[in-house]
Amino acid sequence: MTPLRRRRLGVVIFVMLGSVVTLGLAYYAMQQNLEFxxxxxxxxxxxxxxxxxxxxxxxxxxxxxxxxxxxxxxxxxxxxxxxxxxxxxxxxxxxxxxxxxxxxxxxxxxxxxxxxxxxxxxxxxxxxxxxxxxxxxxxxx
CATH class of the missing domain: 2.40.50.140 (Nucleic acid-binding proteins)
Incomplete structure (x- = not known):
């Protein structure tokens, strides 16, 4: 794997992990403040x-x-x-x-x-x- 591909893969993984963490925190916050x-x-x-x-x-x-x-x-x-x-x-x-x-x-x-x-x-x-x-x-x- 070339250094350029390795860097791109690292950026993609970082963005995906950040998205998952953000969505998880948003879901947790919504559950705490949700009123039916x-x-x-x-x-x-x-x-x-x-x-x-x-x-x-x-x-x-x-x-x-x-x-x-x-x-x-x-x-x-x-x-x-x-x-x-x-x-x-x-x-x-x-x-x-x-x-x-x-x-x-x-x-x-x-x-x-x-x-x-x-x-x-x-x-x-x-x-x-x-x-x-x-x-x-x-x-x-």
């Missing part, structure tokens, strides 16, 4: 994994919001149009758009009793949403 999304019927039916971080979404059930007097803990239920609901507990400040009958996405873990412990709550809104500050500016006088 579940609808209420899949959470209720037991398809959602227990103890793993997941996202779930649905509509906040009317008259289900219970706020703690002692701290920022809030309990509510998320449901869908078929009637599947599951309880959620969250300790923290809720988004301004969070309300009964509105869409919400929660990120957290599900326990053995079916209670979802949310680490994050996101309120969904339609495409016509405008922040209150801008809405005041656009009101006709």
């Amino acid at each position: 999304f579940y609808l209420p019927d899949r959470v209720v039916s037991g398809e959602a994994p227990i103890g793993k971080t997941i996202r779930a979404g649905g509509m906040v059930v009317t008259d289900s919001i219970e706020r703690s007097d002692a701290d920022l803990t809030v309990r509510f239920e998320l449901g869908d149009l078929e009637g599947s609901t599951f309880p959620v507990v969250y300790a923290g400040l809720l988004p301004n758009l969070f309300a009964e009958g509105q869409g919400a996405i929660v990120s957290g873990t599900l326990d053995e009793q079916g209670l979802f412990h949310a680490d994050q709550v996101l309120a969904k809104h339609d495409e016509n949403y405008m922040p209150p500050e801008l809405a005041e500016l656009h009101q006709p006088e």
Whole structure:
């Protein structure tokens, strides 16, 4: 084998090993931060994994919001149009758009009793949403 071919082979092997290492690290990082999304019927039916971080979404059930007097803990239920609901507990400040009958996405873990412990709550809104500050500016006088 000539020195030129040996050098080319070394470069090709180095690039391939670098690619394999890069892809392996990317795969490992994706597995650590991957969250699957579940609808209420899949959470209720037991398809959602227990103890793993997941996202779930649905509509906040009317008259289900219970706020703690002692701290920022809030309990509510998320449901869908078929009637599947599951309880959620969250300790923290809720988004301004969070309300009964509105869409919400929660990120957290599900326990053995079916209670979802949310680490994050996101309120969904339609495409016509405008922040209150801008809405005041656009009101006709």
